[in-house]
Amino acid sequence: MAGLSRRRFLQGLAGFGASFLGGCGRLPLSSGAKAHVVVVGGGFGGATAAKYLRLLDANIQVTLIEPKAKYITCPGSNWLFASLTSLDQLTVDYQALRDRYGVKLLVDSVTRLDAAQRRLRLASGQSVSYDRLIMSPGIDFRWDAIAGYDQATTEQFPHAWQAGPQTLLLARQLQAMPDGGLVLIAVPADPYRCPPGPYERASMMAYWLKQHKPRSKILILDAKRSFSKQTLFEAGWTKHYGYGTANSLIEWHSLADNPLLQLNKQSRVLTSEFGDQFSGDVLNIIPPQTAAQIALQNGLTDSSGWCPVRPLTGQSLFDDFIHVIGDAAHYAPIPKSAFAANSEAKACALAVTSLINQTPIPEAHWLNTCYSLIAPEHGISVAGVYKLDAANAIMPVKGAGGVSAGTDGEAAALEADYTRAVYRSLMADAFG
């Protein structure tokens, strides 16, 4: 894109995209395209990758395969528990990717990945060939961690860790709970999607309970000894929710040495290794996670359950023509967040374009910023800038990043504004 006007480029592409793919349903290659890149998964990682590939090189044909016609974002979904948003407001479609950038969209799911032939078989029966494949399939849950908690049980005890019906179910349970009721939030060990998410969720629930059911309590049962932005969260909980007092709306307990092992769904009791029993009116169990099934089933994961990659290009350690980005991939110490997926997608798109054009792969930088709301006018953030070290491992840049410095009300209110503004900017950058 060097030397090219960014906005004029986009305007030019809008018209081009329509003629390029309009009415052309045949795959794999349209005439004139030098390569076909298929992106699997239409979350923040996949959408960003598809868009930026087209921006970087309009002669690359890009197909995005995603089973759902619309996407509900996990970022922002905790705000629903404080009645600050709705699922509608968190829903986006892929029209802009198609109409403005000429991404071909297939609402379909992959049933078979034939890596040797570089071909995907889809549920519709269609086959799609690729020159390079970018996988951004997201997460799945480990149902072997807490005995008795499985896919079917989530209808009674929602995880709400993929935004949608599960989020609504959990919100309804919270609203139906009696005043004086108890909410349990079970939080897994690292790594998992959105490290600060459980604590923002507790904050948003506490905000709502404080107004509607103030005698209630939220008990966080954590598999970790400490958590993301802990000092900032605890200061916010002290300020707004009586944290540390007998009447606190939120209590946090580490079960790092005493993990939750069993759920009895009839008695609604969670039992830990040492035999401690926990029950509540609402049980929000966030299970440990892995990369999505499609990655597990096609040999893209290692024993950790996540996909190891060469960070510079995002290439799978197991297949040079498959790149993995987003929550499914192992980019640690970069956390699993939508912002990070967006950043990984841009670095990956640049590397893929360079590989196709046989030009040198530029140095990669990654960026993450995770905002959380403690109350509608109290936001906090953690940020990181990352580069490769001499051994090609991802390292945070020394002296950069870290958590919110200002803790006064003015900084907290500004960061609450920025929480919402950055969400809109990220949505526009990935989907708009």
Next chain:
Amino acid sequence: MDPKSSIPSLKNVSAQQIRQALLDFKYDRKPATLMPRLAKGYSDAELAAVAEYLSRD
């Protein structure tokens, strides 16, 4: 761009102005909630390149 946004627009801001702001964030001459944390992750030359890219219209 977004009338509701509390983030200042970069429309009609020159590369030189953006570069100066980024350097001021990096060297703690301009207070802000987030940008000082991010700008410290980049060399002066990288910040100049970012400014140049963002100022294209």
